[in-house]
Amino acid sequence: MAGKKKAAARRRGRGLTHDDLMTAAARIDPELRRRSELLWDDRTLPTRGPKPAVTPDDVVQAAIQIADRQGLSALTMQAVAATIGFTAMAIYRYFPSKDALYDAIVDVGMGRPPRPTEPRGDWRAEVARWAHAKRAMLCARPWLAELPFVAAPHGPNWLGWLEALTVPLSTTGLSPADIGQMISIIDGYTRGASDTSISLARARARGESDASWAAAVGADLGRAIGDPRFPRFAAVLTAPSDGQPRTMEESFDFGLERVLDGIEHYVRASVA
């Protein structure tokens, strides 16, 4: 490994390198490292002893099924074990802790990203396709957004989604550093602007009707109407909806187009 001075110089001039990251990785908390390795390393089965009755992936699938059907609060080690036909403690032969299991279901639960088609010139359409896919994925598994994302180990599917977004952005002619910025913008908007839909999806998964969810949200927002502290927001709430009502998906789409307008403006100013 290069000396400290060299490494620092490299960092200043060239940004994050493989060596830099691996150097950092050496200092990682052992438990986190273990959790991360579980996501990446092919597990080589020991030859001695009884054969495991199931695979780690069976455990993950059972856990995901429970979260999908009954929500994150129903996801207990006992419930996972019962689904498989084990006692709770047997799960610990597959994952060292519940957090490690969470890591696995986050990555597997995200699923494969939309297939990164080869660059075809229309980066806006490709990025929009990606954003819709991500939004749909988050709504299909609303429990994903309940887990603290970024600190958890990022698995192959996670990076796969980022790669799939990078592909169309690479055709814009932006510098790699700028592309990194655009990834933050698009992913940030997609996640943040999907929150309301995710909340609705969560209510649905709990077996509640759309109407009861709307009632709860409407009742709270409705407090603004007539309250002298929130005059302008009340005006927004009671505004006519300009023609046909917008679904949440259309709303998301409209906002995405504004965000992409902003990005396109930058691309034009920056590449030309």
Add this chain to the structure above:
Amino acid sequence: MAGKKKAAARRRGRGLTHDDLMTAAARIDPELRRRSELLWDDRTLPTRGPKPAVTPDDVVQAAIQIADRQGLSALTMQAVAATIGFTAMAIYRYFPSKDALYDAIVDVGMGRPPRPTEPRGDWRAEVARWAHAKRAMLCARPWLAELPFVAAPHGPNWLGWLEALTVPLSTTGLSPADIGQMISIIDGYTRGASDTSISLARARARGESDASWAAAVGADLGRAIGDPRFPRFAAVLTAPSDGQPRTMEESFDFGLERVLDGIEHYVRASVA
């Protein structure tokens, strides 16, 4: 109350009205309604019986203090009670459930929004000020982002933040319905794009060093480098950083300007 036909016609033509929302509110789940009322109604103390030793706000402050100092997982009824000098069960005299306490600390924890200055023409600067304030708030209390936001009752501070954002947007000349869209975009971007910083803030609150957080994140992202499945994203990771390195705050700011560019473009096309 007006007949069903009239109400439906009104809804189609005029968007969400006070009556509509209040009608919906009548159908709300009783427990949620109770939780919501706790956030809004002035609590009138009974005259009979012993005086309560503390106020509900004392309980909320104790809970917030624990979450701030030790994170959400340390926030137990026993811990809150111990801070006050009670046993756990006494807390239930102030809040009917832990979820109701969560509602309260979410709203109080958000704090007052930045003061909505009277419209001064520069809506971009005002909106940016709002976004920075919201981001700073979320980073100062990273446990807020761990709670499922939207489904919980929205209290006065929550609406206050929305009002504060609506004020500068109202000076753009956009229709109220369009302003509602812009609110979604800006709030969505702000929340989503702050996630990484919030995660770092959470690590700090746990007493971890910035370096160890960076090591964990770097180790995971670093797996992309050299992996044939993520060639383009790896290129982004290893890219030179074009001059001085950007802090996360500068990154957020850069993205916000792109988003505001997109909104401004729409304003110009739509108002002119």
Add this chain to the structure above:
DNA sequence: GTCTCTTAGTTTACGTCATACACAGTACGA
């Protein structure tokens, strides 16, 4: 002033959770 009834906080208890530890049964490699 005494009695009564409402309310505040405590005690005890229950069911559930993650998980530690010791064990029993299993099947490969020697």
Add this chain to the structure above:
DNA sequence: TCGTACTGTGTATGACGTAAACTAAGAGAC
């Protein structure tokens, strides 16, 4: 064949949210 490494189980522990029954406090009725 035997030892040993491994799988899944049984049992236990301490923490959690909260239900129910309790004790004690204090204002109004007489």
